[in-house]
Structures are given as C-alpha cells and as structure tokens.
Amino acid sequence: MQTEPAVETSDLTKCYGKLLAVDHMNLKVNKGEIFGLLGPNGAGKTTTIRMLTGLTNPTSGAARITGRDCVRERLAVKQRIGVVTEESNLYGEMSAWDNLMFIGELYGVDKPTRTERSRQLLEFLQLYERRDDLMLTYSKGMRRRVRIAAALVHRPEVLFLDEPTSGLDVQSSRLIRSLIRELNEEGVTIFLTTHYIDEADQLCGRVAIIKQGKIVADDSPQKLKFTLHGEHLVEVAFGGNVSDVEAVLGKHPLVKDIVKHGDKYQIHTANPSAVIKEIVQYALSNGLEIISVNTKQPSLEDVFVKYTGLDAVQVERMEFRAMKAGGRRV
Known part of the structure; x- marks a missing residue:
C-alpha cells in the first residue's frame, strides 16, 4: 500500500x-x-x-x-x-x-x-x-x-x-x-x-x-546534472581582450552552449577533446594567450543557471547576499 x-x-x-x-x-x-x-x-x-x-x-x-x-x-x-x-x-x-x-x-x-x-x-x-x-x-x-x-x-x-x-x-x-x-x-x-x-x-x-x-x-x-547539453564542460580563460568568443565558438557543431562565468567561459559539449582543439586554434588565430583550460562535470550550479536564466556572476551575488544577510529577530 x-x-x-x-x-x-x-x-x-x-x-x-x-x-x-x-x-x-x-x-x-x-x-x-x-x-x-x-x-x-x-x-x-x-x-x-x-x-x-x-x-x-x-x-x-x-x-x-x-x-x-x-x-x-x-x-x-x-x-x-x-x-x-x-x-x-x-x-x-x-x-x-x-x-x-x-x-x-x-x-x-x-x-x-x-x-x-x-x-x-x-x-x-x-x-x-x-x-x-x-x-x-x-x-x-x-x-x-x-x-x-x-x-x-x-x-x-x-x-x-x-x-x-x-x-x-x-x-x-x-x-x-x-x-x-x-x-x-x-x-x-x-x-x-x-x-x-x-x-x-x-x-x-x-x-x-x-x-x-x-x-x-x-x-x-x-x-x-545529466540534463545539461552534453556530459562535460570545458572551462577556459584567455589573456587580453576577448569580444567574440561566444559568437565564434558557439557556431561549432560540437558546442551546445557557452556561459560566461566571471573571467572564464564554460563550454557545454559531449566531445571535450575536439572542443579544446578548436579553442587552441581560436587563440592562435586571434593572438590570444590561454591562461587556463580544463574539463569538468556539470555542477548543480550549472543546472540552476540553465533553468533560471541567471548567469554565474548573478548566482554568486545571490549567494553573497545570503551570506551577508542579517536578521533583527531573535
């Protein structure tokens, strides 16, 4: 029963x-x-x-x-x-x-x-x-x-x-x-x-x-976490001014989505190795330095960003406001 x-x-x-x-x-x-x-x-x-x-x-x-x-x-x-x-x-x-x-x-x-x-x-x-x-x-x-x-x-x-x-x-x-x-x-x-x-x-x-x-x-x-586009995230940070990374890499057939996370870009893909090669080629073509690049599994925060429409910086601000919240009641 x-x-x-x-x-x-x-x-x-x-x-x-x-x-x-x-x-x-x-x-x-x-x-x-x-x-x-x-x-x-x-x-x-x-x-x-x-x-x-x-x-x-x-x-x-x-x-x-x-x-x-x-x-x-x-x-x-x-x-x-x-x-x-x-x-x-x-x-x-x-x-x-x-x-x-x-x-x-x-x-x-x-x-x-x-x-x-x-x-x-x-x-x-x-x-x-x-x-x-x-x-x-x-x-x-x-x-x-x-x-x-x-x-x-x-x-x-x-x-x-x-x-x-x-x-x-x-x-x-x-x-x-x-x-x-x-x-x-x-x-x-x-x-x-x-x-x-x-x-x-x-x-x-x-x-x-x-x-x-x-x-x-x-x-x-x-x-x-498995509902996100692809099973992996490639996170990359570039040195110098970057203005068109979302427009350029976002057109690649293996890239499902790109989310800016502070000074880094998170790229959703099922094929991280191929996407990393595209990132390297993009950096060489534009004279950019790659500060860091790594792969990781999607987090619950990534899920939250997807479903709420907030970007990662807004999520961090939301958590910071909660951390600083003060209550007058006992």
Whole structure:
C-alpha cells in the first residue's frame, strides 16, 4: 500500500494583487526525503513555505501535509510540522531553556518529555552550557540554532527550513547541516530552501527549481546534472581582450552552449577533446594567450543557471547576499 506523501500540492497558487507569486504548483515530497526548493530572490520559495505551514492561505489550489489539508485542517498540520523562517517565535528577554520549555508546553508536550528533549537538542547544538543566558546575549548563529531546536521540541514529522544557514558562521552552518542529516536518519522529512547551491547538492536527495512561481525542474541533483547539453564542460580563460568568443565558438557543431562565468567561459559539449582543439586554434588565430583550460562535470550550479536564466556572476551575488544577510529577530 502506497503511503501518503509528506508534502503534496495540487495547482497551488498565490496572488498578491496582480502579482502571481506561486503559479499552479504541483509537487510531491515523499516521507523521509531531504527536499530542497531552489530559486532566485522573489521566485516564490518563501511564499510556498508560508502556504505549506499555514502562515498564509493560497489563492487557489490545495496543499496537504501527511494527508491533512493545510487550510481546513490547519491545527492538525501545525501539530505535525516544525517551522524555521525569518519570523521568529522566540523571546529575547527569556533564556534559551525557558524558550524551549515554553514552546514545548504550547505544543502540549509534558514537562519530563520537553525537559529531556530540550537538553538533547541544546547539547547537540553546543548551547547547553549557555542554556540559562538570555537570548539577547546570543550571536546570530546561536539564535538560529535555538530557533531550530524550538521547531523540534515536539518531534515533528516534517521540518520546514527557510534559508537555515543564511548569513551564519562556519561552525553554526556545519552544526545545522549535521542536525539535518541526523534528523533525516531518524525519519524526519526535511523541506528546505537555500541560496547555497552546493549546500543543496550535499544535503538533498531531490531538488526542485522554481522560477517566477513555476517549478521548472524537479529531480535528484545527479539526474539534473545529466540534463545539461552534453556530459562535460570545458572551462577556459584567455589573456587580453576577448569580444567574440561566444559568437565564434558557439557556431561549432560540437558546442551546445557557452556561459560566461566571471573571467572564464564554460563550454557545454559531449566531445571535450575536439572542443579544446578548436579553442587552441581560436587563440592562435586571434593572438590570444590561454591562461587556463580544463574539463569538468556539470555542477548543480550549472543546472540552476540553465533553468533560471541567471548567469554565474548573478548566482554568486545571490549567494553573497545570503551570506551577508542579517536578521533583527531573535
């Protein structure tokens, strides 16, 4: 007998006035998956999570969590999910310990259970020694860790994480990724959004890419990489002024696509050896120096660039903004 998906949407749509934020989204996330939703800023990631977690109602369509309708069975859904978004539900004037005990009580968790659960979470997240300090004294990374602990104190079946490591230090990011893996091993379904493409590649068994409210790709990272033109990328950097490399090499029958990546060009091809010969000939004909040339397998970032229409520099800026993002909430 087939089990209910952990998360399922049917033509899920959200409009803000004339703005179509999420456009007839059809999505299934199986129980036990680590699922990543990727997309540029404003693509609809956060709006999707807000609908799935009952923070806003869809304009049309439906969403279900473990078979429960997110609108008609909102309370049942909230009992089964944990949510970490930019909208904090913690109190800076309270200690981390008191926050977790308070949240656990709101979910109806008995005192012995929430006491033990809070201890386990704070120990794993390396915050137990500071459990009695006020949240206002914590760093941003420490506050994020407590917010994740608060979302887990009632042992949810599905955990929603909206940009869980955005703007955090290396230690906090590693701890959060380790916790995500451990929770998944315990059977918790993880639904996360992230601007960090490598993070999604490392963590997620499946990712979907959203562009202007629509899902444009949905598969495992490995399978998505094989959807690119050809199986290889040739990356080349030239010395001097280069103005027509895309026009000239792009006409070659073995070249499927050319993408400028900073000061380098990435050439999609199924025959890298032949393309490298063409690159050398192009450089000789134009008096150019080849600074570097190498071949590599397509990355998830390359897939993201293809499906979103962003160039690699824009992706780097997107990740940099996420890294520098600052939150005022605790």
